[in-house]
Amino acid sequence: MVFELSRPGRRAWSLPEADVDGPSLEELLPEAHRRAQPPNLPELSELDLVRHYTRLSQRNWAIDVGAYPLGSCTMKYNPKLSEEAASLPGMRDLHPFEDDDLVQGALELLGTLELALCEATGMARMTFQPAAGAQGELTGLLIMRAYHDAAGDPRRRVIIPDSAHGTNPASVTLAGFEAHETPSDERGLVDLGALREALADDVAGLMLTNPNTLGLFERDIAEIATSVHDAGGLLYYDGANFNSIVGLVRPGDMGFDIVHLNLHKTFATPHGGGGPGSGPLGVVERLEPFLPSPVLEWDEGAERWSWDHDRPRSIGRIHSFHGNFGINLRAYCYLRSLGPAGLRQVAERAVLNANYLRALIEEAFPTAYPGPCMHEFVSSAARLKRLGVRATDVCKRLIDFGFHPPTIYFPLVVEEALMVEPTETESKETLDSLAAALNQIADEAEGDPELLRSAPITTPVRRPDEARAARQLRVRWTPADPDGGS
Amino acid sequence: MTNLPGDRRYTRAHEWAMESDGRILVGITDYAQDQLGDVVYVGLPEVGTMVTAGEPLGEVESTKSVADVYSPVTGTVLEKNSEAEQAPEVINSDPYGRGWLVAVDASGSALEELMGADEYQQWLEQEVDS
């Protein structure tokens, strides 16, 4: 902890004496807002500080260090070209309160990105306010609610498949709906019969990701869309798995009415330490009036971009300013460097890589649903249970081989699930060594299960006690010796 | 093999229900706690809440996932197990005893409609195989 390195009086900076007279603190701030004592901040030299954070960064796993096949997260390489563009002073130093006339270039960039993403998804308009996929979901569901309410037909339930990501039911609840779970059939796809039964006149819509979280394409999507629309509902596309179809199929053409994209997945922007992300939300024409305000408009006559705040039916703001501009800028760079043909290759190679890896480990870790997958697949480690080895042990051991583990225990419909998404940016050599590691781990489970249960053995921290951490959550550091600190 | 006491009834969603002093005690089965892994949080309804058979009554969260607990019976919650709320690990260590979740009034519940231990055992074998 940086606090433990603190020594009283040590500083990473020194400022010259001020040579101008300014107003005093007393004049600037009323007493109620003034501190009686300085804050308890760590006191370090610049070198201590640099070493501390460099050391922490070296202990961190990152896509720039090695493969990261974390299913459902699309941990692809984030090109440095996008980083370079984002750090151009003209972009980096923009202030969101800048007058529209002074930032026409930035607005054009957003306008062009909107056009490109609408083209890729088959939507009419898009908002860049949502800061992540989950916030896009909430935005889309609030729009769904506003739409039904405006039609004088308020509806109560939203249907989600049993393989859905946890954010789906959470967003449904947060938007004031009730989540209704619909089962998967023996193919791992939405059970059309059960769905049709659940579709009543109180259903606001269906949330679906296609391909689904099992990495399988929902082949009945046309029938699903017709059934939902016939029941008066809307179809929501969770774009978390868009990487497998980008440039090949458009959600709009499949019948979806609302689409979110996770730019930090498909469009190669950083997932960076939990944020910032970007989850732009697109809608078909009839839902346009409900989009968050303001909306970016191009005035043909004046040849000028501006923000339209006059949106009486809008659901309102859901993020300050216009979302995370720097992230949207990176996605724009990614789009422009790849172009339409490049984007198609992204999807094709993501699917090829996943199927190649799946075939290499199929014997040791059979997939829950046989047959080819899309950009990811869900294997099961259930066969190792008789040896006292769980999916989590397999993953911990994989860390010793220099790979980030896949997602585990999700989707919930697969026992001892290992959800693997290699992405298109990994080479054949990397996929071969990842498969070799997993196959060796399956052998180790037979010969020396204890090795897996005690893994990882190569990391600075071995196995954190997740259960205790969750039961006794303490996120604030306090000094070990109560007399030592303050 | 999973532990299945014969003194209570079971549901397909892996809850148990048992009559005790004129009340129905409800909990999750040994199989359910084993599937969930270390339970870290349990959300239970307040005393006086109406619960309906087959509808969610509360939720159990583990380091792996969150699962709804479906009520095996219809009735009013008379008591909730505050020990399980404060120390959810009792659901793992003693799912049929100290890890009970709620007590529901007995009126209107038809425990005999639920599965007995043998029938639940068969259901488990069938579900695990499929």
Ligand SMILES: Cc1ncc(COP(=O)(O)O)c(C=O)c1O
């Ligand atoms: C299928 C699915 N839906 C939604 C989300 C939520 O997206 P975000 O993490 O950007 O909020 C995820 C994230 O992993 C996901 O995998």
